[in-house]
Amino acid sequence: MRVALFITCVNDTLFPDTxxxxxxxxxRLGCDVDFPQAQTCCGQMHVNTGYRAEGVRLARHFAEVxxxxxxxxxxxxxxxxxxxEQYPRLGVQAPPVHDLSxxxxxxxEVEDVGAYFPHRVTYHPTCHSLRGLHxxxxxxxxxxxxxxxxxxxxxxxxxxxGFGGTFAIKNPAISAAMCSDKVRxxxxxxxxxLCAADNSCLMHIGGTLRRxxxxxxxxxxxxxxxxx
Amino acid sequence: MSVFIGxxxxxPANSAKAVQNSQLRFNLRKATHTIRGKRATVVxxxxxxxxxxxxxxxxxxxxxxxxxxxxxQLEEAxxxxxxxxxxxxxxxxxxxxxxxxxxxxxxxxxxxxxxxATQEIGLNEHLAEHGITAYExxxxxxIVQLGDDFPSHILVPAIHRNRSEIRExxxxxxxxxPADLTDEPAALAEAARLHLxxxxxxxKVAISGANFMIAETGTCVVLESEGNGRMCLTLPETLxxxxxxxxxxxxxxxxxxxxxxxxxxxxxERMNPYTSTWTGSTEGQTFHLVxxxxxxxxxxxxxxxxxxxxxxxxxxxxxxCPVYERAGGHAYGSVYPGPIGAILTPQLRGLGSDLDASxxxxxxxxxxxxxxxPVAIDIPxxxxxxxxxxxxxxxxxxxxxxxxxxxAKEVRLAKAQRLASRFRKLVPKRLPGPLSAWTDTRDLPxxxxxxxxxxxxxxxxx
Amino acid sequence: MSARKEILDKxxxxxxxxxxxxxxxxxxxxxxxxxxxxxxxxxVDDYRAIVHVLPSAEVPALVAKVTEGRRMIVPEGVTLAVAxxxxxxxxxxxxxxxTGCAVAIAETGTIVLDAGxDQGRRALTLVPDYHLCVVRADQIVSGVPEAxxxxxxxxxxxxxxxxxxxxxxxxxxxxxVHGPRTLEVIVST
Numbered sequence: 001m002r003v004a005l006f007i008t009c010v011n012d013t014l015f016p017d018t019x020x021x022x023x024x025x026x027x028r029l030g031c032d033v034d035f036p037q038a039q040t041c042c043g044q045m046h047v048n049t050g051y052r053a054e055g056v057r058l059a060r061h062f063a064e065v066x067x068x069x070x071x072x073x074x075x076x077x078x079x080x081x082x083x084x085e086q087y088p089r090l091g092v093q094a095p096p097v098h099d100l101s102x103x104x105x106x107x108x109e110v111e112d113v114g115a116y117f118p119h120r121v122t123y124h125p126t127c128h129s130l131r132g133l134h135x136x137x138x139x140x141x142x143x144x145x146x147x148x149x150x151x152x153x154x155x156x157x158x159x160x161x162g163f164g165g166t167f168a169i170k171n172p173a174i175s176a177a178m179c180s181d182k183v184r185x186x187x188x189x190x191x192x193x194l195c196a197a198d199n200s201c202l203m204h205i206g207g208t209l210r211r212x213x214x215x216x217x218x219x220x221x222x223x224x225x226x227x228x
Numbered sequence: 229m230s231v232f233i234g235x236x237x238x239x240p241a242n243s244a245k246a247v248q249n250s251q252l253r254f255n256l257r258k259a260t261h262t263i264r265g266k267r268a269t270v271v272x273x274x275x276x277x278x279x280x281x282x283x284x285x286x287x288x289x290x291x292x293x294x295x296x297x298x299x300x301q302l303e304e305a306x307x308x309x310x311x312x313x314x315x316x317x318x319x320x321x322x323x324x325x326x327x328x329x330x331x332x333x334x335x336x337x338x339x340x341x342x343x344x345a346t347q348e349i350g351l352n353e354h355l356a357e358h359g360i361t362a363y364e365x366x367x368x369x370x371i372v373q374l375g376d377d378f379p380s381h382i383l384v385p386a387i388h389r390n391r392s393e394i395r396e397x398x399x400x401x402x403x404x405x406p407a408d409l410t411d412e413p414a415a416l417a418e419a420a421r422l423h424l425x426x427x428x429x430x431x432k433v434a435i436s437g438a439n440f441m442i443a444e445t446g447t448c449v450v451l452e453s454e455g456n457g458r459m460c461l462t463l464p465e466t467l468x469x470x471x472x473x474x475x476x477x478x479x480x481x482x483x484x485x486x487x488x489x490x491x492x493x494x495x496x497e498r499m500n501p502y503t504s505t506w507t508g509s510t511e512g513q514t515f516h517l518v519x520x521x522x523x524x525x526x527x528x529x530x531x532x533x534x535x536x537x538x539x540x541x542x543x544x545x546x547x548x549c550p551v552y553e554r555a556g557g558h559a560y561g562s563v564y565p566g567p568i569g570a571i572l573t574p575q576l577r578g579l580g581s582d583l584d585a586s587x588x589x590x591x592x593x594x595x596x597x598x599x600x601x602p603v604a605i606d607i608p609x610x611x612x613x614x615x616x617x618x619x620x621x622x623x624x625x626x627x628x629x630x631x632x633x634x635x636a637k638e639v640r641l642a643k644a645q646r647l648a649s650r651f652r653k654l655v656p657k658r659l660p661g662p663l664s665a666w667t668d669t670r671d672l673p674x675x676x677x678x679x680x681x682x683x684x685x686x687x688x689x690x
Numbered sequence: 691m692s693a694r695k696e697i698l699d700k701x702x703x704x705x706x707x708x709x710x711x712x713x714x715x716x717x718x719x720x721x722x723x724x725x726x727x728x729x730x731x732x733x734v735d736d737y738r739a740i741v742h743v744l745p746s747a748e749v750p751a752l753v754a755k756v757t758e759g760r761r762m763i764v765p766e767g768v769t770l771a772v773a774x775x776x777x778x779x780x781x782x783x784x785x786x787x788x789t790g791c792a793v794a795i796a797e798t799g800t801i802v803l804d805a806g807x808d809q810g811r812r813a814l815t816l817v818p819d820y821h822l823c824v825v826r827a828d829q830i831v832s833g834v835p836e837a838x839x840x841x842x843x844x845x846x847x848x849x850x851x852x853x854x855x856x857x858x859x860x861x862x863x864x865x866x867v868h869g870p871r872t873l874e875v876i877v878s879t
Contacts, residue, residue: 007680009635013645014673016680023684035684041635046628048593050615054632061636089609131595160550164592171590172665173244177253177554178592179669207670255860262861279717290711296701309844315693367867368858384858391859413859417867424868429782445843455816455854455869462812473697480843484835485717487849495857498733499798502869503849504812510846511811521693525700531708 003031004069008079009041015199021226022075029108039065044082049166059092066095073103075222077129077197100222101138111141117227118148122191126198127160139197139221155185163204179208197221238586243555252388252556259387260547266496283485285604288538291476298443298476305446309508311515318522319349326468327358329516333466335433341457342366343437344541345470345520347563363427365456367420374401380557382543383494388556434460438471444479447507451500461504470518474537489602493542523576532613536572538603545597551590567597571610579618588614645679721832726796727877730830733799737852739873746878760785763814767807786820793840794825797833804845812848821870827879
């Protein structure tokens with residue numbers, strides 16, 4: 001299957017390892033992965049902050065770049081939800097975008113990707129994956145098949161971490177308060193690794209975990225699924 | 229709509245102050261989590277919740293589509309049943325109408341059933357200016373009124389107060405509170421019962437709102453728990469109901485949907501203790517219905533924003549909102565706090581003030597509010613739509629324009645990424661300007677040596 | 691221009707060209723249940739109201755027993771007897787009230803009064819601290835839609851689900867604020 005990788009601007013710039021993991025994982029599962037190099041950004045930041053005209057320009061560019069692919073895979077529930085939910089409202093034709101776990105479970109129909117990751121992991125489902133894409137238990141089903149991995153439940157998992165894009169900058173006090181509650185719940189699990197399907201949420205929670213010198217690492221789902 | 233006095237700031241400033249109040253945070257967390265659990269249980273009991281929700285949404289949309297027709301039908305039905313109907317374009321007009329109606333009775337005291345609409349127009353304050361004292365009779369509203377405070381929740385206006393604070397308010401402000409009053413909720417409720425009983429029996433005029441009005445029959449509906457509503461609706465000689473024009477339902481039958489949706493979403497009960505319905509003048513009572521616009525027709529004109537008028541004021545969105553839970557209701561600076569307030573207030577009042585312009589940003593767009601809304605108001609959608617209408621700060625506008633320019637072409641993005649990589653060791657631990665909001669509590673991620681696209685280009689070429 | 695005309699004009703202008711909306715009514719309008727009486731009784735009990743279920747022949751004796759020592763208001767349409775009846779104008783000092791009802795709802799444990807002859811005006815079931823309501827089994831419907839269909843909107847209705855209550859203090863439920871603190875329901879089968 002010929003699959004286009006939509007890396008997302010955040011992953012492209014700050015978290016290339018997530019992209020490398022997706023490529024490696026999908027190739028291992030027999031996909032022909034392409035990275036359309038003209039891609040930039042889905043426009044979510046602009047649209048959600050109130051800069052619709054700029055956002056729509058980026059969305060149109062996105063739609064052109066990914067036109068014609070059987071499937072577009074994104075290691076971000078939030079950006080995938082942006083394309084699927086908001087593009088129609090903006091009058092932009094949405095390419096068939098899948099979040100990574102959706103693509104693995106629904107399209108490739110695999111739950112055991114042959115990964116090995118001998119660590120105690122807790123999973124934060126992220127709002128847009130949960131309520132935008134309705135990913136349900138797909139990510140945790142994938143994690144449960146990872147050999148050596150102990151998945152521990154996260155209290156208040158469905159609650160937002162407080163990132164919210166520019167919310168973190170515009171409402172820093174509430175954002176930090178939400179994150180500190182999330183961090184407390186993460187620490188209560190005793191997990192070594194906090195996993196999610198969105199690096200922006202992980203950047204926020206991980207930044208706080210690091211500032212507090214907790215020793216808990218954050219990892220994108222793709223990187224755990226690619227671990228051997 | 230009156231802006232709460234003492235709340236001159238914007239949402240970020242108000243909420244930053246509120247979030248430091250650990251007692252408030254504790255009270256709110258406990259209350260919202262309790263009610264959220266109760267709601268989930270009773271909603272889970274109904275296998276046809278999704279169908280009820282779809283019907284509720286459609287009934288409201290249909291009503292709004294033909295609001296003119298249904299308002300006229302309602303008016304005729306109320307008049308036929310011996311009631312009088314008044315129309316108010318705005319708060320000032322509604323206040324004037326109600327004040328005149330009270331004056332005509334010769335009374336200087338009125339009892340009130342909790343009503344969002346009369347809070348929205350600042351009716352109590354207006355009556356007070358004209359020598360009429362309004363007594364709130366809902367327990368939480370009484371707590372708020374005695375404490376010289378503002379409501380902070382749609383359903384539980386005193387949610388920000390705990391029992392010991394309430395006891396102190398009663399002892400200080402309620403003349404007939406027993407000296408040995410404890411902070412047991414039952415004892416506090418009993419004190420309120422005794423305090424209000426005589427007032428109910430004495431009052432000749434009552435003011436209420438309504439949860440629903442039925443166009444077909446002219447019936448008004450009030451849902452409540454304590455019986456203070458029944459007291460006000462039943463005992464006084466004159467009843468004045470101030471109701472927003474969006475509270476209409478076309479037919480009597482439509483109540484079969486909303487009497488299932490509202491209690492379960494609101495108090496988390498299968499049914500609230502008391503629901504009263506009355507049509508026109510009942511049991512010899514004089515009945516006035518004041519239909520209130522006050523910005524609603526402006527909201528109706530907005531194709532995306534008009535869905536906010538479906539709201540049945542259940543407050544389920546407040547109880548699941550992580551922002552509300554930490555900011556509290558006062559930070560929203562209006563009688564409508566929480567997610568619904570963040571979309572309703574700026575539409576009713578306009579986006580002119582700093583406070584109102586900040587409300588559409590008082591959300592992470594996490595979507596929990598939409599998920600629980602019994603009439604499926606897509607609050608995140610309306611928030612995003614409102615954000616596009618707000619005047620943005622100049623620095624932000626400049627930043628977004630640059631970001632938009634960089635992201636418009638991959639070569640620009642690649643160049644920016646290479647630049648970032650080259651200077652990656654020089655990024656300070658604390659960022660300057662508005663971006664310091666990030667680094668105050670969070671570390672920045674390390675900037676990688678090469679971007680993904682560079683890695684791809686290098687590998688694919690090889 | 692009158693406020694009425696101005697508001698209606700603004701409404702018309704606002705919704706001009708807006709799409710028509712179909713109302714889907716795919717929800718349940720009846721809720722089949724094996725034992726409506728038991729279901730109703732269980733749901734009433736959930737509100738911490740007192741509930742009895744017994745054959746109609748035994749109802750008079752139970753009514754006499756539970757109203758013993760209470761000065762009761764009894765609307766004229768009630769055929770059951772109590773020991774101490776007080777006239778309606780002694781509403782403020784009466785201990786309780788005995789009524790029938792118009793409809794009862796099993797799903798929600800609700801009784802609905804419509805001010806009929808066996809219920810009287812609304813204040814009767816509001817001011818006294820004790821409300822005893824006798825429900826005939828054939829008055830119980832399964833859910834809210836059937837109740838709405840049976841009721842006459844031109845009459846003043848009072849839907850009662852358990853005793854008066856408040857949750858205004860820390861979301862703790864407290865029974866009995868302004869309405870009757872005790873609700874007792876007898877289901878006559």
